Amino acid sequence: MKQIWKMALALAMAVTLVQGYPSANGKIDVKADETYPMGCGNFEVAYVTDNGGFSTIGCYNDFTQAKNEMYAHGNDAVVRHSSSKSPTKIIAMTSGVAASYSYRRGYADGSSRRAYATMDITQYLSTTTNEKITYVTSHREMIYKGTYSYNTGNGSGRIAVNLTGFDGYTNLDQVDLIPTKFLTNNMRILLGGNNDGSPWESPVWVRPRQS
Numbered sequence: 393m394k395q396i397w398k399m400a401l402a403l404a405m406a407v408t409l410v411q412g413y414p415s416a417n418g419k420i421d422v423k424a425d426e427t428y429p430m431g432c433g434n435f436e437v438a439y440v441t442d443n444g445g446f447s448t449i450g451c452y453n454d455f456t457q458a459k460n461e462m463y464a465h466g467n468d469a470v471v472r473h474s475s476s477k478s479p480t481k482i483i484a485m486t487s488g489v490a491a492s493y494s495y496r497r498g499y500a501d502g503s504s505r506r507a508y509a510t511m512d513i514t515q516y517l518s519t520t521t522n523e524k525i526t527y528v529t530s531h532r533e534m535i536y537k538g539t540y541s542y543n544t545g546n547g548s549g550r551i552a553v554n555l556t557g558f559d560g561y562t563n564l565d566q567v568d569l570i571p572t573k574f575l576t577n578n579m580r581i582l583l584g585g586n587n588d589g590s591p592w593e594s595p596v597w598v599r600p601r602q603s
Contacts, residue, residue: 428480430472435457439470443579446470449465479585482568494507506589510529530584533603548564548565549563549565583596
């Protein structure tokens with residue numbers, strides 16, 4: 393039987409909210425594909441620019457090759473893919489933090505769909521018996537330690553994180569990855585949105601600060 397760690401989540405993500413632009417139906421008017429246009433039809437390796445955008449370095453068909461190229465270009469490099477659920481489309485980065493967003497996973501509830509309130513972080517990459525598991529609510533800061541898998545079909549995958557000292561693995565589609573440059577340069581970034589089920593939340597502009 394799995395051991396569940398019910399950790400006290402005292403570490404909230406320190407952010408300054410900037411104006412979101414809700415439309416009449418409650419969804420944001422700013423489109424992520426217009427805010428962060430992709431330079432590739434497959435895996436894009438890019439730099440984070442000084443104005444909070446992305447400058448394409450190269451396009452790759454293989455995720456491992458794209459990651460290797462990313463690491464060769466230093467701390468401001470990322471890998472992006474169009475199937476990512478995150479507004480920025482970042483699926484891997486050299487350096488930064490991960491912000492939890494559990495709402496991108498939903499479960500059947502009668503005739504409706506309700507989003508998960510928490511996101512699991514497991515001790516091991518693959519589920520095993522007797523492993524430790526913790527969980528976290530949305531909008532929480534975690535140390536990002538690497539992306540280990542990615543599914544081009546639905547934007548899912550597994551990443552390694554550290555939450556208040558707990559090292560483990562969680563779902564890529566339930567986080568937004570924030571490169572270090574956004575933190576050090578106090579640049580705003582669009583996070584959240586694209587969630588599965590109710591409650592529905594618009595993406596939000598934030599200026600993230602690591603606590």
